[in-house]
Amino acid sequence: MKLTKTLLATSALTVAAGAAWAESHMSSEMTLVSWGGAYQASQQKAYSEPYMEMHPDVAVVWDESSNEAVAKLRAMNEAGNVTWDLVDVVASDAIRLCDEGLAMEIDPEEDLAAAPDGTSAEDDFGDLLVSDCFIPQIVYSTTFGYRTDMVPEGVDAPSQICDVFDLETYPGKRALEKRPINNMEWALLCDGVAKEDVYDVLETDEGQDQALAKLETIKDEVIWWSAGADTPQLLADGEIFIGSTYNGRLFSVIEEQDQPVAMMWDAQVFDLDGWIIPTGLDDAALARVKDFVKFATDTQRLADQAKYISYGPARASSAPLVGQHADLGIDMAPHMPTDPNNAQNTFLYNYEFWADYRDDIDAKFQAWLAQ
Amino acid sequence: MSNASEAPTPDDGLRLMESADTGPVLAADGTPLKRSLGRALRRQKLRALMLIAPLLLFVLLTFIAPIADMLFRSVENQIVSDTLPRTVVALKDWDSTSGELPSEQIYEAAYYDIFIAAERKLHTRLGSRLNYELTGASSLFRKSGRGLDDIGEVYQDQFEDLNKAWKDGETWAQVMGSDAWLSEANSWGKSSGKLAPALELRDGIAELLPKTAESYSSFANFVRVDDGDNPASEDPWSLVYAALWQDLTSGADVSAYSGPNADLLQEAASAAQDFESISFTDGFAEIDEDWVDTPIWQTIKTYSPKYTSGYFLNSVDMKKTPDGPALRDEDQRIYGLLFKRTMFMSLVITISCIMLGYPVAWILANLPARTANLLMILVLLPFWTSLLVRTSAWKVMLQQQGVINDVLVWLGLVGDGDRLVMINNQFGTIVAMTHILLPFMILPLYSVMQTIPQTYLRAAKSLGATNWTAFWRVYFPQSVPGIGAGSILVFILAIGYYITPEIVGGTTGTFISNRIAYHISSSLNWGLAAALGAILLAVVLILYWAYDKIVGIDNVKLG
Numbered sequence: 001m002k003l004t005k006t007l008l009a010t011s012a013l014t015v016a017a018g019a020a021w022a023e024s025h026m027s028s029e030m031t032l033v034s035w036g037g038a039y040q041a042s043q044q045k046a047y048s049e050p051y052m053e054m055h056p057d058v059a060v061v062w063d064e065s066s067n068e069a070v071a072k073l074r075a076m077n078e079a080g081n082v083t084w085d086l087v088d089v090v091a092s093d094a095i096r097l098c099d100e101g102l103a104m105e106i107d108p109e110e111d112l113a114a115a116p117d118g119t120s121a122e123d124d125f126g127d128l129l130v131s132d133c134f135i136p137q138i139v140y141s142t143t144f145g146y147r148t149d150m151v152p153e154g155v156d157a158p159s160q161i162c163d164v165f166d167l168e169t170y171p172g173k174r175a176l177e178k179r180p181i182n183n184m185e186w187a188l189l190c191d192g193v194a195k196e197d198v199y200d201v202l203e204t205d206e207g208q209d210q211a212l213a214k215l216e217t218i219k220d221e222v223i224w225w226s227a228g229a230d231t232p233q234l235l236a237d238g239e240i241f242i243g244s245t246y247n248g249r250l251f252s253v254i255e256e257q258d259q260p261v262a263m264m265w266d267a268q269v270f271d272l273d274g275w276i277i278p279t280g281l282d283d284a285a286l287a288r289v290k291d292f293v294k295f296a297t298d299t300q301r302l303a304d305q306a307k308y309i310s311y312g313p314a315r316a317s318s319a320p321l322v323g324q325h326a327d328l329g330i331d332m333a334p335h336m337p338t339d340p341n342n343a344q345n346t347f348l349y350n351y352e353f354w355a356d357y358r359d360d361i362d363a364k365f366q367a368w369l370a371q
Numbered sequence: 372m373s374n375a376s377e378a379p380t381p382d383d384g385l386r387l388m389e390s391a392d393t394g395p396v397l398a399a400d401g402t403p404l405k406r407s408l409g410r411a412l413r414r415q416k417l418r419a420l421m422l423i424a425p426l427l428l429f430v431l432l433t434f435i436a437p438i439a440d441m442l443f444r445s446v447e448n449q450i451v452s453d454t455l456p457r458t459v460v461a462l463k464d465w466d467s468t469s470g471e472l473p474s475e476q477i478y479e480a481a482y483y484d485i486f487i488a489a490e491r492k493l494h495t496r497l498g499s500r501l502n503y504e505l506t507g508a509s510s511l512f513r514k515s516g517r518g519l520d521d522i523g524e525v526y527q528d529q530f531e532d533l534n535k536a537w538k539d540g541e542t543w544a545q546v547m548g549s550d551a552w553l554s555e556a557n558s559w560g561k562s563s564g565k566l567a568p569a570l571e572l573r574d575g576i577a578e579l580l581p582k583t584a585e586s587y588s589s590f591a592n593f594v595r596v597d598d599g600d601n602p603a604s605e606d607p608w609s610l611v612y613a614a615l616w617q618d619l620t621s622g623a624d625v626s627a628y629s630g631p632n633a634d635l636l637q638e639a640a641s642a643a644q645d646f647e648s649i650s651f652t653d654g655f656a657e658i659d660e661d662w663v664d665t666p667i668w669q670t671i672k673t674y675s676p677k678y679t680s681g682y683f684l685n686s687v688d689m690k691k692t693p694d695g696p697a698l699r700d701e702d703q704r705i706y707g708l709l710f711k712r713t714m715f716m717s718l719v720i721t722i723s724c725i726m727l728g729y730p731v732a733w734i735l736a737n738l739p740a741r742t743a744n745l746l747m748i749l750v751l752l753p754f755w756t757s758l759l760v761r762t763s764a765w766k767v768m769l770q771q772q773g774v775i776n777d778v779l780v781w782l783g784l785v786g787d788g789d790r791l792v793m794i795n796n797q798f799g800t801i802v803a804m805t806h807i808l809l810p811f812m813i814l815p816l817y818s819v820m821q822t823i824p825q826t827y828l829r830a831a832k833s834l835g836a837t838n839w840t841a842f843w844r845v846y847f848p849q850s851v852p853g854i855g856a857g858s859i860l861v862f863i864l865a866i867g868y869y870i871t872p873e874i875v876g877g878t879t880g881t882f883i884s885n886r887i888a889y890h891i892s893s894s895l896n897w898g899l900a901a902a903l904g905a906i907l908l909a910v911v912l913i914l915y916w917a918y919d920k921i922v923g924i925d926n927v928k929l930g
Contacts, residue, residue, distance in 0.1 A: 067892075070892070071893075071895065096499065098495070099495035099509070099513065100495070100496050100499060101495070178878075224877060224878055237770065237772050238772045239770055239771055239772055355502075355509045355510060355513075356506055356507045356508075356510045357506055359502060359503050359896070360506040362894065363703045364703055366705050366886070367703055367704060367705040367708075368702065370708055370709065370712075370878060371708075
């Protein structure tokens with residue numbers, strides 16, 4: 001009995017000493033970079049506040065620079081002075097940062113926590129690990145919202161993507177993003193191209209012309225946005241009838257601000273947002289960041305984030321844990337882009353295609369816009 | 372009187388100086404006056420320079436140097452020759468216009484280059500660079516980094532099947548490294564905090580197995596520096612096996628070798644002739660069909676020099692081709708249009724600022740000081756307000772459901788169905804930017820007008836001039852320096868604006884600076900952004916020079 005106690009005590013001491021040793025080898029400050037606004041607030045509440053409760057000595061600094069993270073990271077890297085420890089970026093940027101050698105490769109087995117039921121992180125995230133450097137957090141979608149009070153009388157509310165291109169039934173301005181991604185795919189879909197052929201068609205010059213020709217039919221009625229907040233504002237002002245933006249933004253227009261706006265989920269495009277760890281961190285900073293990432297991307301933390309914003313957690317094991325909105329008290333599951341009702345017809349952002357064709361198609365698209 | 376005429380005058384001094392026979396004029400301390408004067412002047416200049424030195428250094432370090440560094444990127448292109456050194460040399464003899472595929476030697480060089488680049492994780496960076504010129508290069512390189520392992524593994528497997536010893540990093544280290552290096556490397560520990568000892572090749576091995584020696588050296592260097600490990604105990608890349616097979620089958624006489632593992636090497640040499648082999652061309656073809664097509668090789672060859680005109684050609688809607696520069700496809704030409712539009716709109720904005728600012732400045736200059744100061748605050752207030760706030764305010768004013776349209780509809784001037792489109796186009800940009808830049812016109816105008824005496828106008832009128840003549844012939848010419856200063860300020864500021872056009876410009880009101888911002892922050896094509904910026908800078912300098920020639924910069928008054 002005594003021996004067991006001694007053994008227990010020693011092992012407890014060893015564990016405590018080990019933890020203390022690890023703690024002392026971690027930096028006590030950490031700079032996290034995110035998008036600001038409601039999204040960053042959700043990360044603070046779900047990830048960093050509980051983490052700081054566990055580690056009261058750690059100071060977490062937030063920087064709202066994710067918008068220009070790729071350019072800034074490159075500049076920091078060239079200057080040899082990386083001041084960020086963890087950066088929130090969309091998946092396509094993560095791929096680019098990985099390609100450029102600006103983001104660190106991670107090992108999901110070692111760096112990420114397994115699911116509570118023992119499923120390995122690699123299986124739990126599954127296909128969403130689109131790059132060796134990318135640690136997914138959320139699935140978001142680019143989809144449409146429309147003014148319910150501007151639907152013409154005697155006509156059903158828009159329910160499919162091609163209604164965006166139908167000026168006769170649904171007159172009024174539209175808002176689309178000022179870049180080819182998503183718009184080209186939607187245009188082709190509504191010009192009779194089958195969903196599975198979209199990228200094969202878009203690879204060719206004729207296909208690109210076809211997509212632009214389809215967009216040309218509504219060009220005069222389109223307001224082109226470049227910030228995610230534009231479309232919600234235009235909808236709230238009644239400037240547009242229908243517009244594309246990120247689903248979380250529409251959620252806040254509809255549920256939090258109570259505007260006469262409704263979602264149109266058809267052909268929504270899934271995309272991912274997550275963390276990357278910049279290359280060139282010193283050992284102490286790296287140890288701290290890895291510790292934080294392991295905590296912040298575990299099953300419960302990802303599920304918690306959905307309490308504050310309507311983006312789907314990137315882990316399969318988090319989905320059943322998604323509960324109610326922290327302030328509004330409404331069920332969040334039906335507002336997730338991944339909810340079966342919403343995800344009847346979806347697209348997944350084709351990272352490989354756009355990594356290759358982005359420069360080329362963008363040049364064409366911008367030339368077309370400017371004319 | 373006579374005394375006065377005898378007294379020395381300054382003229383006497385001059386006459387004295389001119390008379391050569393008197394020698395140089397001396398200062399009080401006996402040194403020649405000229406030298407002493409020069410010294411004093413030099414000291415004065417030095418003191419002045421030291422006074423401005425902090426500012427000069429600051430401007431140099433924080434302004435001129437970064438701009439120069441950034442603009443330099445518009446021609447910089449080392450990445451291709453740094454990442455693919457062997458390929459670039461091998462491609463020199465390949466005729467890119469012949470339509471023929473490169474030779475096996477070129478594929479071999481590319482294999483070594485890309486393999487090593489992939490180990491150092493540089494290949495994807497090159498892929499992104501080449502993707503600006505050739506669509507698909509990005510994924511081609513990403514894929515090849517993984518795929519090239521297959522070529523070497525063909526040989527690696529056969530060597531290892533032949534004798535298990537080839538699996539072992541130590542076998543290789545014994546063959547390739549000198550004895551001194553081996554013993555040093557074996558006693559090295561990672562905990563020492565130093566890098567492992569640098570590889571020293573065994574005597575004669577570089578002549579016996581040249582390719583193996585070269586690729587093993589690259590491997591050893593990588594393990595030592597990039598991984599911080601000991602090359603003597605690491606298993607080599609599959610590339611090294613391919614190199615050994617090449618050396619052995621190209622007639623290396625291994626019987627001359629007598630170092631450790633000589634028996635292994637001889638066994639391998641006799642077996643290697645019968646190894647299953649794969650040509651590098653086929654290896655590349657297996658990774659992607661694009662490798663056995665000419666465009667990727669043409670692009671690499673075209674962009675292999677250390678400096679390129681490609682970015683500048685790109686920014687004037689042209690591109691490099693194997694046959695020299697050519698215009699881009701019509702549906703991709705955009706920069707010429709944007710440059711013209713930027714110039715045109717900046718000019719319109721400058722003129723609108725003159726039209727609106729001149730009367731305001733005139734009133735301010737002619738009112739009693741107290742009232743003028745009060746009104747001045749109205750000019751300065753928007754000047755102190757955030758740019759973003761002012762731009763967003765214009766959005767509220769101009770949009771279709773905005774204040775102006777609402778008032779027009781309420782007044783019955785415009786039907787509810789056809790509200791005016793005043794934003795997200797050129798009109799919106801011009802209105803918003805004119806408003807934002809107006810203080811830059813009013814302030815110099817005001818300070819110049821304040822110096823024009825009121826009496827001139829009254830004098831002109833008393834001499835019989837009409838109001839108009841008095842203004843146009845007497846007042847206006849004196850206010851031109853203010854217009855000049857204001858115009859230069861407004862025009863140069865307008866030409867580089869990008870936030871306002873981005874927010875209210877829609878598609879027809881965007882400037883070239885919006886594309887520069889896009890290439891800096893989104894597409895990461897900094898070379899192109901630098902080239903566009905360099906052109907913009909050159910245009911501004913040329914306009915400034917022209918302005919100086921026509922109006923004269925001396926006539927510009929800021930106050």
